[in-house]
Amino acid sequence: MDNGLPFLKMHGAGNDFVVLDARTDPIALTTAQSTLLADRRRGIGCDQIILIEPSASADAFMRILNADGSEAGACGNATRCVAALLAAETGARALTIETNAGHLAAIIKGPNLVEIDMGEPRLDWQDIPLLEAMDTLHLRLALGPVEDPAACSMGNPHATFFVDDFRHLALDTIGPRLESARIFPERANIGFARIEAKDRIRLRVWERGAGLTLACGSGACAALVNANRRGLADRRAEIEMDGGILTITWREDNHVLMEGPVALTCQGTLAPELLPA
Ligand SMILES: N[C@@H](CCC[C@H](N)C(=O)O)C(=O)O
Numbered sequence: 001m002d003n004g005l006p007f008l009k010m011h012g013a014g015n016d017f018v019v020l021d022a023r024t025d026p027i028a029l030t031t032a033q034s035t036l037l038a039d040r041r042r043g044i045g046c047d048q049i050i051l052i053e054p055s056a057s058a059d060a061f062m063r064i065l066n067a068d069g070s071e072a073g074a075c076g077n078a079t080r081c082v083a084a085l086l087a088a089e090t091g092a093r094a095l096t097i098e099t100n101a102g103h104l105a106a107i108i109k110g111p112n113l114v115e116i117d118m119g120e121p122r123l124d125w126q127d128i129p130l131l132e133a134m135d136t137l138h139l140r141l142a143l144g145p146v147e148d149p150a151a152c153s154m155g156n157p158h159a160t161f162f163v164d165d166f167r168h169l170a171l172d173t174i175g176p177r178l179e180s181a182r183i184f185p186e187r188a189n190i191g192f193a194r195i196e197a198k199d200r201i202r203l204r205v206w207e208r209g210a211g212l213t214l215a216c217g218s219g220a221c222a223a224l225v226n227a228n229r230r231g232l233a234d235r236r237a238e239i240e241m242d243g244g245i246l247t248i249t250w251r252e253d254n255h256v257l258m259e260g261p262v263a264l265t266c267q268g269t270l271a272p273e274l275l276p277a
Pocket residue numbers: 015047048064066071072073074075076077078156157189207208209210213215216217218219
């Protein structure tokens with residue numbers, strides 16, 4: 001087992017990742033390999049698999065694969081984890097991570113505390129994307145007790161429903177149906193947000209390709225942006241999720257900053273059955 005492929009297990013506020021270093025030797029995972037790695041009984045188990053790849057224009061490129069094997073453009077919690085890893089290698093306090101959604105600046109704010117500039121939210125229906133022209137502040141979408149979400153892209157598609165109460169929400173049932181609603185041609189991450197105060201939002205997220213997670217960094221950014229657009233929140237708020245709290249700031253220059261924790265859980269090598277072919 002000693003010569004197996006090394007992996008790290010990390011999480012950001014409970015959103016957990018298998019992290020593979022593909023900077024020296026490329027790693028190409030099939031959908032079957034990704035889903036096996038992410039399987040919590042037969043594999044290691046995670047919400048996302050993160051491949052750290054070389055970048056010509058940043059400290060590294062980060063590839064994001066959901067537990068179902070689909071590729072995503074953004075993952076806020078994993079970006080903090082990768083920034084912390086890279087910073088630990090060099091001692092840098094500021095670095096840049098390239099993703100499919102662009103270059104993201106990271107600052108190490110303290111032990112296991114990282115801030116990421118998640119870039120500018122995109123608010124046009126084509127950028128989310130939606131199926132057809134629509135006001136992204138009020139989507140024509142309802143299911144059971146939830147209705148009228150707002151949408152934006154944080155490099156990946158998000159819709160946020162504003163709710164009064166979580167107790168009667170069967171997220172396992174409505175989550176997958178909303179994720180794959182016809183209105184979202186590339187599916188979407190679905191947030192359920194309860195406004196506690198102008199600077200505090202309670203959020204649960206059904207993630208595209210991963211299901212209900214303990215936290216979603218890009219979902220927290222989307223919730224703050226959508227809540228502010230609706231006049232429900234200030235431009236800075238604490239977003240409390242099942243696994244922890246992220247502080248989100250939508251700066252006046254339109255950039256969204258996300259600050260939150262990172263943790264290394266364990267490291268090891270993959271058994272041959274889990275190795276890429
Ligand atoms: N957990 C992530 C988001 C991961 C990708 C998402 N499921 C998608 O498919 O867009 C986060 O912290 O942002």
